[in-house]
Amino acid sequence: MYLQEFYLDFLKEHKYRYILYLFTLLYIPISKVGIPHFYGKLIGYINDKKIIKAFHILIALIGLWFLTQVVHTVSNMVHARFMPKFVEFFRTRMIDNIFEKYSTNFEDLQIGDTIAKIIKSPWILEDVFDTMENAAFNNFLVVVSSFIYLFLYSKILGITYAFSMICVTLIGVFFVNECTDTVQISEHIFDRTHEEIEDTLSNLISIYTSNKVGHESGRIKILSKYIYDTQRSKLKCFGKYRIRFTIVFVIVFAILNILSFTIYLRKDISIATLSAIIIINYSLLSSFMGVYYQTKHIIDLKGRIEVFINYLNKLPKKNNVGNDEISNTNNGVNIELKDVYFSYSPKKYILNGVNLTIKAGENVALVGKIGSGKSTTAKLLVRLFDFDKGEIFYNGVPIKSLSLENIRSHFRYIPQHPKLFNRTLFENIIYAVNRNVSKEEVLSLIKSLDIPEVYTTFKDKMDMSVGKNGSKLSGGQRQVVWLLRALLTRPSVIILDEPTASMDNKSKVEVTKLVKKLGENSTIILITHDDILLDYVDRKITFKDGVIVDSN
Ligand SMILES: Nc1ncnc2c1ncn2[C@@H]1O[C@H](COP(=O)(O)OP(=O)(O)OP(=O)(O)O)[C@@H](O)[C@H]1O
Numbered sequence: 001m002y003l004q005e006f007y008l009d010f011l012k013e014h015k016y017r018y019i020l021y022l023f024t025l026l027y028i029p030i031s032k033v034g035i036p037h038f039y040g041k042l043i044g045y046i047n048d049k050k051i052i053k054a055f056h057i058l059i060a061l062i063g064l065w066f067l068t069q070v071v072h073t074v075s076n077m078v079h080a081r082f083m084p085k086f087v088e089f090f091r092t093r094m095i096d097n098i099f100e101k102y103s104t105n106f107e108d109l110q111i112g113d114t115i116a117k118i119i120k121s122p123w124i125l126e127d128v129f130d131t132m133e134n135a136a137f138n139n140f141l142v143v144v145s146s147f148i149y150l151f152l153y154s155k156i157l158g159i160t161y162a163f164s165m166i167c168v169t170l171i172g173v174f175f176v177n178e179c180t181d182t183v184q185i186s187e188h189i190f191d192r193t194h195e196e197i198e199d200t201l202s203n204l205i206s207i208y209t210s211n212k213v214g215h216e217s218g219r220i221k222i223l224s225k226y227i228y229d230t231q232r233s234k235l236k237c238f239g240k241y242r243i244r245f246t247i248v249f250v251i252v253f254a255i256l257n258i259l260s261f262t263i264y265l266r267k268d269i270s271i272a273t274l275s276a277i278i279i280i281n282y283s284l285l286s287s288f289m290g291v292y293y294q295t296k297h298i299i300d301l302k303g304r305i306e307v308f309i310n311y312l313n314k315l316p317k318k319n320n321v322g323n324d325e326i327s328n329t330n331n332g333v334n335i336e337l338k339d340v341y342f343s344y345s346p347k348k349y350i351l352n353g354v355n356l357t358i359k360a361g362e363n364v365a366l367v368g369k370i371g372s373g374k375s376t377t378a379k380l381l382v383r384l385f386d387f388d389k390g391e392i393f394y395n396g397v398p399i400k401s402l403s404l405e406n407i408r409s410h411f412r413y414i415p416q417h418p419k420l421f422n423r424t425l426f427e428n429i430i431y432a433v434n435r436n437v438s439k440e441e442v443l444s445l446i447k448s449l450d451i452p453e454v455y456t457t458f459k460d461k462m463d464m465s466v467g468k469n470g471s472k473l474s475g476g477q478r479q480v481v482w483l484l485r486a487l488l489t490r491p492s493v494i495i496l497d498e499p500t501a502s503m504d505n506k507s508k509v510e511v512t513k514l515v516k517k518l519g520e521n522s523t524i525i526l527i528t529h530d531d532i533l534l535d536y537v538d539r540k541i542t543f544k545d546g547v548i549v550d551s552n
């Protein structure tokens with residue numbers, strides 16, 4: 001499974017450190033069984049008045065204690081170096097994974113949910129790691145070493161101990177099975193709430209202009225109430241098991257101690273062994289108590305992990321991507337779509353057999369009613385999605401055998417609603433450029449376009465952050481930023497999705513100038529309803545209900 005792969009990759013990368021770490025866990029049986037054993041001996045010698053021997057044991061005890069402390073410290077140090085690496089490793093793997101999976105299955109992600117997962121998951125996995133150490137190694141070592149110790153002195157005591165341990169473990173297993181669902185639900189609601197909060201806060205403009213502040217705050221309140229309710233039912237489930245554990249703890253304590261005492265009275269064991277056994281019993285009881293807390297913790301983790309695994313499983317499947325490159329691009333790129341079908345959701349085709357040829361250097365417009373499939377076709381051309389049937393060829397090469405980098409270096413898609421990074425205007429303009437570009441170069445390019453308004457504004461704003469999604473720029477200015485990206489990279493094909501949608505007539509004329517300039521060296525595919533721009537193209541391709549009805 002996916003998650004185990006992540007773990008194994010990490011462990012492989014750090015195997016020596018991990019082996020060292022496992023080795024240091026030996027302090028556990030030494031402190032839990034070794035030390036009580038020597039204590040028992042000490043009491044025995046004191047009882048027999050063998051003071052010199054008792055003194056030797058005391059020295060040995062101090063040495064042993066020192067040893068456990070040193071090993072424990074080393075263990076903590078190894079762990080402290082290990083964990084941050086693990087968290088870092090996991091977070092980067094997760095983001096890379098998202099980049100990869102969505103590269104040909106593009107969608108605007110559920111940001112709140114995704115961020116909740118990215119933030120939480122490395123800590124959850126760190127927790128799994130720690131719990132494995134505490135609940136598995138620690139308990140296992142204590143239980144096994146105590147069992148052997150007790151069994152060697154008294155078979156009946158060893159067996160009673162093992163039996164009690166099995167009972168406690170069984171209750172733990174029931175506990176996990178019964179309460180995990182409650183955690184899953186509360187975890188799911190928690191992440192969904194973040195998605196809702198993100199979505200709500202991204203739509204402040206709708207909220208304010210529609211006077212819906214109270215309504216939205218009410219929605220969030222309802223979700224918070226859900227979180228509270230699910231937390232309560234989780235705690236109820238936990239509480240029920242706390243009572244069951246308490247009963248078992250009391251019984252086990254009584255049985256083990258009475259049994260040890262009886263065995264001593266029957267003279268099967270010495271006072272020294274009785275002392276050791278009583279100390280071990282007492283320290284075991286804290287382990288028993290620990291089982292409850294650890295189980296509770298495991299349930300929380302199990303629930304969270306399952307929600308997380310579901311999330312990973314729902315990520316789109318990685319599509320196969322080829323390594324070929326579009327041949328002979330000096331003469332431009334010939335585009336051919338043959339009977340292309342595409343659906344966003346199963347069984348409902350949005351494109352119903354699109355056939356289209358665009359020659360290198362041509363400037364065409366895609367027109368048609370809203371929702372007729374123009375933007376979808378544009379996105380298919382840069383392989384943001386994969387079509388279901390048919391084929392797309394670039395200079396005769398099928399798109400699926402080309403590398404994504406190659407396609408995207410020759411094709412530039414400018415979306416209908418362009419967003420920008422919340423970085424400086426300059427960084428946004430040169431984002432797609434893979435060479436060093438100076439501000440002066442960018443400014444003189446803008447100046448040469450002969451659009452004075454853009455030049456004056458951009459000159460002043462070059463070093464300013466443009467706000468989230470570019471909110472500090474106008475819609476038209478955002479589009480110009482994307483057009484400048486295209487102008488700076490000179491791709492073979494430029495696809496412009498409604499480039500003048502948010503512009504006044506004067507700006508439209510200016511943008512047309514820009515598009516003309518782009519068209520001098522590149523194929524232009526323009527999606528537009530704009531007459532000013534339509535005048536400029538060689539031919540119009542008309543979409544209707546996902547097919548082309550006219551292409552002259
Ligand atoms: N991400 C998506 N998931 C599901 N359906 C989608 C998605 N994007 C678009 N659609 C649907 O696909 C159809 C075609 O959408 P598309 O954006 O290609 O239309 P368009 O021709 O560009 O329209 P417009 O002129 O309004 O921009 C529409 O019915 C739309 O509802």
Ligand SMILES: [Mg+2]
Nearest residue numbers: 374375376416
């Ligand atoms: Mg569109």
